[in-house]
Amino acid sequence: MRKQLTIGLFGFGCVGTGLYQVLNQSNLLDAKIKRIIVKNKAKKRIIAAEHFGYEASEILNDSEINVVVELINDSDEALIIVREALAKGKHVVSANKKLIAEHLDELIDLAKQNKVSFLYEASVAGSIPILRNLEEYYNNDTLSSVQGIVNGTTNYILTQSNYGVSYADALQKAQELGFAEANPTLDVDGFDSKFKLVLLIKHAFGLSILPENVFNYGIRQIKNQDVKYASEKDYRIKLFARAEKIGDKIIGFVAPHFIKKEHVAYQVDNEFNAVIVEASFSDRQLFLGKGAGSFPTASAVLSDISALQFDYQYEYRKSDKESNTEFTEDFYLKIYLASSDVDALKTIPFAQIDEIFQSKGYNYQTGYVKFSDLSKNNFNDLEKLFFAVLPEPFLNENEIVNSKQIKEDLINEIV
């Protein structure tokens, strides 16, 4: 039976106003927003002042409100709100990936104890319905990987760089268009993608992992030469969040990747996101859509609210089935490592070097490195270096030993 939903909304910014509008336009739902809590009393709003309040307790202590929709931009405050709402027996819908990735297990337990739902589809890849699909559709098919472009800001910047726009100019353009925050660190250093990856890993593989244990590297150090290298090889650089099953273990990280022309993500440009799921029976599938923005994100929030009408909740069945699954950094991947300073390339030990190029102001080498040697470094702070993952397969220790071959004769020198 459909449930009557009375909503208390926290936040009336980009997503909150979008939700208000889409909810008004959707007459399929038996849901109404009773109260909206915001922060800034002086701000002009698109609806009358009587709808707004400034004290969380107005929603949290209102027994008629059975759904809290949390859409604020402060994850510490959001945690306090979400905890209290769940503890008071209210269903919660949130889009705050940082908060959820950092506190997921605690919030799942709290929701279970209080017999309420905690849904957060909008927190991963905006409008793309990936979490519920991983939960339901892929529950009986063995997943081997979930990966893709889950941050629209960096994808926009990288798309511009393909047209010869420098990183700094592309970032400025993204900020002018409202795609990037004034402080873009969470996006451009890959943190935002990592928070989303943590949630993808939980729903795809049942594994709980804290963001601090997942390596993330973004796009801040990318140079025109790196983009040129990519285009000469018919690649495009994309920031990929990548989770894969290797044997019975899971790997996961965020880093720039060279994507081949034939790959489904090659043409995914600007603020679009793409999630690629590989499974035993269904093979490879692509989810494509807008990863951010007022209406696209609000549509995912609306879908969660709609699911609440039928008491939907994530079951986390894979967490029960695969509770022994381990996360590992023990594998080799082929990378391109570039720097203006040839000595800086020695920062990372290569297990196998395939190509070396040296010139004044631009040096690179390609080859296999052990992931744990890479992830020891905080690459976002290594200003002189840029690395990106090449499209060759990951290898294990045995495969590396077998193929070890240092091709020093490939040194090219341009003076």
Ligand SMILES: NC(=O)c1ccc[n+]([C@@H]2O[C@H](COP(=O)([O-])OP(=O)(O)OC[C@H]3O[C@@H](n4cnc5c(N)ncnc54)[C@H](OP(=O)(O)O)[C@@H]3O)[C@@H](O)[C@H]2O)c1
């Ligand atoms: N924007 C997107 O495309 C997008 C996509 C996916 C997920 N998300 C997530 O959605 C959430 C909202 O993002 P947004 O872009 O809509 O943010 P936003 O435009 O910056 O709006 C934030 C809203 O939160 C309110 N707020 C801040 N602190 C508050 C507090 N302590 N109590 C009550 N209200 C408070 C602000 O109030 P005032 O209006 O008074 O300033 C504002 O209305 C974030 O978690 C974000 O990560 C956003």
